[in-house]
Amino acid sequence: MISKELENDVAIVLLATKYQDDSAIIKLAGKEGIFSLIAKGVYKPKSSLKALLITGNLLEIDYKKSDSGPSFAHSCRVILDASSAYQDYQSSCFLLFLQELTNALFEYGERLPYEELLLIIRSLCEKKDVLSLALLLVGTFYRRLGINMSIDECVKCQRSDNIVSYSLQEGGLLCKDCLGQEKVKNHLEIHVFRYAFMEVNEKNVNRIVPPAEGFKVLNELVLYLMDYFDLKKLQSFAMFVNALSVK
Ligand SMILES: [Zn+2]
Incomplete structure (x- = not known):
């Protein structure tokens, strides 16, 4: 040596x-x-x-x-210093989830979305909304891993009017005409879905998603990711989900 x-x-x-x-x-x-x-x-x-x-x-x-x-x-x-985030139960669970998710998804030598991750952790320490930050985190991991979602227009016909749903399998928003077998979703769910894939910047880390829809979309995004990469169950995610619903 x-x-x-x-x-x-x-x-x-x-x-x-x-x-x-x-x-x-x-x-x-x-x-x-x-x-x-x-x-x-x-x-x-x-x-x-x-x-x-x-x-x-x-x-x-x-x-x-x-x-x-x-x-x-x-x-x-x-x-x-992230230690302040561990004084709050939700934030601690978020960091455990972050730890397990990065470990499951990224190998040595691979690049994480570093600047985005840093801004999310800093925002967590500043006690910004944990659920919203989790959505941005998962969204930025999707991007980094090359799973792209169309959030401005229908993924099938590229029109931006009459958006009534989205599908992770299809890769983004769906309009009324392209809905196929997919169910219509309410506008808040669609709003949260779009939010998750927005740029991680100072403006977006300050936004707060509606809890029920945020919770639902986060769950969908994480389950799809686990399925996509054939990951084994993330124990910390169950904990995190629990912590979010305790609030
Ligand atoms: Zn369409």
């Missing part, structure tokens, strides 16, 4: 997995893609690497890279 100078990167903590006695393998999302670091002794009481254990934290990390074998975290500085 050839040691090199310290490398430096800014990244979001996705997942910490315990490794040996008091160390952990940390999965991180940087601008260039997902990578991992070993945080040696991170579970020792006085470790200066503790911030690497919190999913959602944005950190500047110095680490030692080796040509063969793992890289080791050397030190880290917190840029965005």
